[in-house]
Amino acid sequence: MKESELQKLVEELSLIYFNKPFRHRALFNSRLRTTGGRYLLHTHNIEINKKYYEQFGEKELVDIIKHELCHYHLHLEGKGYRHRDPDFRKLLKEVDAPRFCSPLPEYRKRRKxxxxxxxxxxxxxxxxxxxxxxxxxxxxxxxxxxxxxxxxxxxxx
Structure with missing residues (x-):
């Protein structure tokens, strides 16, 4: 999957699940190790760990994107966007996004x-x-x- 395809997917998922446009950049970050993605507060961009897509497929990628879009939309609206905030937990349930992503097998092996x-x-x-x-x-x-x-x-x- 290319970054242009990722950008298009994030924009589509934002409209489908949140009825709001995604107006920033979505990109792959190969330096992410133990997380599927992250939302950057200062730039409003979303970074995705490509290893999750390669190892778990498109369903896991969609779940990670929905999770990061929850951070994105709540932050832009001035609501609670952190994991512990009730607004965030409520929105996760509404869009059926996971609170955490599955651990990568290589990371799990290293921890054990x-x-x-x-x-x-x-x-x-x-x-x-x-x-x-x-x-x-x-x-x-x-x-x-x-x-x-x-x-x-x-x-x-």
């Missing part, structure tokens, strides 16, 4: 195979599980301010 490091407090034995290692000489227990020690490192494959 990550390591988990377990730290414990010497004083109160509070346990902390972290995906990233921390500098135990700089950080202390959040409960009692005691010294932390590294217990073990788990890797899940």
């Amino acid at each position: 195979s990550s390591k988990i490091i377990i730290y414990s407090c010497k004083s109160c034995n509070q346990v902390y599980k972290r995906r990233r290692s921390i500098n135990i000489s700089r950080y202390v227990c959040g409960k009692c301010r005691g010294k932390l020690i590294k217990i073990k490192e788990l890797t899940s494959e």
Whole structure:
């Protein structure tokens, strides 16, 4: 799919589902990693992750576009356009758009195979599980301010 086809699709979906024109640009952004698309507040453009179209097909692409158009139209009308706003949630239901997109298989795989490091407090034995290692000489227990020690490192494959 070309960007001109994406632009045309976004304009059509805007008229079909929202009865309002889309007057800005819709484009593919290959740098998006974990999200299907995003609405840019300053330019009012919509960026779409092309990987979602390539891996899930046109239905997922249409769902992502409807979601981003909800942000777009609500923001331009001065209503609540954020995920937590009631206006946004109501409009999502009206146009049958998902609140979140499906995770890409490659991202899901990367998340599952990550390591988990377990730290414990010497004083109160509070346990902390972290995906990233921390500098135990700089950080202390959040409960009692005691010294932390590294217990073990788990890797899940």
